[in-house]
Amino acid sequence: MLVTTKSTNDPLFFLHHCMIDFMWETWRLSKQSRSQRENDYPMDNINCSSQSHFSRSIMVPFSPMVNLDGLSNKYTDNLYSYAPRPTCSSANRNCGSKYLFCHGTQFICISRIRAGFPCDPSRYGEINFSAAGCKCSTRGSP
Numbered sequence: 001m002l003v004t005t006k007s008t009n010d011p012l013f014f015l016h017h018c019m020i021d022f023m024w025e026t027w028r029l030s031k032q033s034r035s036q037r038e039n040d041y042p043m044d045n046i047n048c049s050s051q052s053h054f055s056r057s058i059m060v061p062f063s064p065m066v067n068l069d070g071l072s073n074k075y076t077d078n079l080y081s082y083a084p085r086p087t088c089s090s091a092n093r094n095c096g097s098k099y100l101f102c103h104g105t106q107f108i109c110i111s112r113i114r115a116g117f118p119c120d121p122s123r124y125g126e127i128n129f130s131a132a133g134c135k136c137s138t139r140g141s142p
Helices: 011-031 034-039 067-071 074-079
Strands: 100-102 109-111
Touching: 034 067
Parallel strands: none
Antiparallel strands: 100 109
16 A cells, blocks of 8 residues: 555555544544535635545546535445444453454453464463464464
8 A cells, every 4th residue: 555556456455444434434423413424525725635625526537426425424324334343341351253352451352363463362361362263473484
């Protein structure tokens, strides 16, 4: 994703944008009314952005749609929705996924394997990595 002109062809780009879109929608739902979500677009100002980012500019390559159309509630009303983030607590340590576990002291759901981190269960709490069939290794390691 380093070369921005080619980043859209990187599979990680889609995962990255899924998370960004989730955070954006979470913010919109908590801070804006339904009407604001569709209409609050930054003022068109050539000193702040190129004209391609103006509210009524064509959304390339989706002509005849314009940028303001991207704020429509129709997408989350009709096409998709987001599941809530997994959570855990001292009372409920189940994160709801075999790929996540509840961090012992922070009570947040985190990935069972983190590249470049040791697999020593004592560093993360009571998780038993070997029982989960997980192996931590760095690139180039057997």
